[in-house]
Amino acid sequence: MPDLIEPICITAYTATSALGRGLADHLAALRARRSGLQANDFTNEPLACAIGRVEGLERAALPDGHEAYECRNNRLAWLAIEADGFHEQARAAIARYGADRVALLVATSTSSIGATEEAYAQLDGERMPMALRRPEVHTPHSLGIFLSHLLGTRGPCLTTATACSSSAKIFAKAERMIRLGVVDAAILAGVDTLCGSVIFGFNSLELVAPEPCRPFDERRRGISIGEAAGFALVERKAPAAAPRLIGWGESSDAHHMSTPHPQGLGARLALEDALARAGIAAAQVDYINLHGTATPKNDEVEAGVIATAFNETTRASSSKGWTGHTLGAAGILESVISLLAIEHGLVPGTLNCEQLDPVCGPQVTLQNESRDVRIALSNSFGFGGSNCTLAFARGDCA
C-alpha cells in the first residue's frame, strides 16, 4: 500500500462544457437537472445520437499573436481559461512563484486532431491546404504549446494522453512534483473537443447511444460524446478554506484495449491506492462522481466495485447525463463537479437514469440530494485499461 501524502491545495478551478461557461452555469444546470445534451448537429455525415456541444466556439478566435495555434480544441481552452477569473489567478501564481517554478500539466485524448481532419477534407493534391500547414496543430501536444505561450510558464510542460483518464492523472503528476519540491504550483488543464474521429470511432465500436446517455439505467445503450475544458490551480500552501487533493490512485487493467476488466480489478486497485494515500476509510467518503459512461460494460463493472467497497451512507452518481462523456477532459470536469459538490453541499443525482440497473448498490443516487460533502472521490477509466481515482476534501476536513 502506498504511503500517506500531504494534501495539496486547489486554489482556483473552472470548467466550460455543454452546461455553459464557468462554475455558476454548471451549478445552476446541476441544480435544475438541465442536461446540456442535444441532437447531433456536428458531423457532416448525419449520425443519430446526442452530443454535448459548447456554444460559441466557432466565434471564439484566439487572441492576437496566437494564430498559429488556431483550432477548435485551443479555442475551447481559451474560452474556458477566461471564466471565473482563472486566467488572472494563474498569472498571479506564475508571478508569485516564478515562471520556472510552475508546472503546466495538460491533458487531452484527441488534442487538435479536428484540425488534421479538416486538412484531410480539403487536401491540395497530396498536401494540406496552406492555412492548415501548421505543425503546432497536428501534434498531441498542441494544447500544451498554446497554453505555455499564452501563460509564459517555463516549468515542466507536458501533455498526458491516456484516453479517458488523461485529465485525472495530471492531478497525480502535480502532487508528485510539488511533494518533491521541483515546482511550487501547477496549472492543470484538460480539454477535448468534438471531432469526427471520436464520434465515428466510438460509433464503429457500437458504443454510441442513439438517445441521450442513460448511466446505470438497465436500458442504457452507450455514451453520448461531449466536449469540455477544465482548469485547476494547485499549490503547496493556501488558506484553510481552499479544498484539497488528499489522495490519488492509478492502475492498469492489463486486460483489454477497450473493455474493462470483468471484475473491475484495475478500478479497485486505483480506489484502494487513493484511499491509502489519503489515509481514509471507504466509510468516510461522502460522495463519488463515477466514471458512469452508460456503456453496458463500464457501468456494470463500476457498479459492482462501488457496491462491494462502500456502505450505503456513501452517495455515488454519474454526471454524464448532463455533459456527455468528455473523454480526455472528463477527469478534470468531473473533479470540478466534485469540488462544487463539496463547496455547495450538493450531491448531483444521475440524470437520465430512470430504471436503475439492479447490479447497482444503494450508493447510486438518481435524484439530487442536499448534504454535507466533506470528502469526494472522482473515478476516471480509459481505453488501454488506464484507471485513476482522485480524492478531494473540504478545506476544513483535510
Add this chain to the structure above:
Amino acid sequence: MSVLEIRVEGMGFWAPGWPDWNAARAGLRGEGQADPAVVKPSPTSLAAAERRRAPLPVLLACEIAAQACVASARAADALPSVFVSTHGDLVITDYMCSTLASAPRELSPIRFHNSVHNAPAGCWTIAAHCHAASTSISSWHASFAIALFEAAVQAIADDTPVLLSAYDAESPGPLAEVSPASTLFGVAMVIAPCAGSRPDLRLRLQPSSAGARLSPALPADFQALASTNPMAAQSLPLLAAIAAGAGGVIELAAGDQTTLGVELCA
C-alpha cells in the same frame, strides 16, 4: 529538491540496423556496424497473434520496453511505466482522417481503439500482466527530456523503479510535411531512485542558457537517425554520452526556454 538523482538499471534500443542497446552502444562508440537484416521490431513479449496485427509503434515500444526490463532484471509486471512519443501513431492518424473524409461510417473499430496515444502502453501492460500505473505523454520536441524528468519524479516520489519507453514511428502522406519522421526509432530505460547508492544521472530542469553546451558529434549512421526521427534527435546526444561512459553534462531541450541538464556521474 531541484536535482533528481537516479540510477539507470537497464536500457532497451531499436532502430533499423540496431536491434538492441549493446549493438547501439558499440555503434555509438564507433566500434560496431549496422545489421542490414534488422528491419522490423518483433517483440516476443507479445502473443503471436498480437504481434501480427499490432501497429508498428506498439511493436517498437513493447520491444524496447521488454529489453530494458530484461537488462534491469526487474519483473515487468511490477514496473510503473511512462510511454512517450512526439507524434503518436501517425499511420493511424492518416488512416482515420482519410477515412473520415471519404466514408466515416466505415472506420475500423480496431484501428480506432489503437488510435489512442496510450495504445502501446495498453498493449504493454496487457502483455506484461502489469497492473501498476502507466502514463502516456508528449511534449513535442521536448518529449524525451520531459519524459525522463517525469519518470524520475515518479521513481523518487513513489520510491520505485520506473520503465521509460520513448519512440517515434514513420509519418505518412500529407502528415509527413508537418510532422516529419521517416524511420523507426525507440529507446527505453528502467530507472530507479538511488537509495543511498551513487547515482548514474543527475537531472536538473533549468532555464536555457545563451551559451548552451554543444551536443557531442554522432557517428554518421546515428546522425542519419537523428535527422529522420524526432525521438532519435531528442535522445541520441544523451545516449552517445552514456555509450562513451565518460562524465559531463548534456543539455536536452525541455521546452522553448527550458533545458534538462543531465549530469553523467562517471
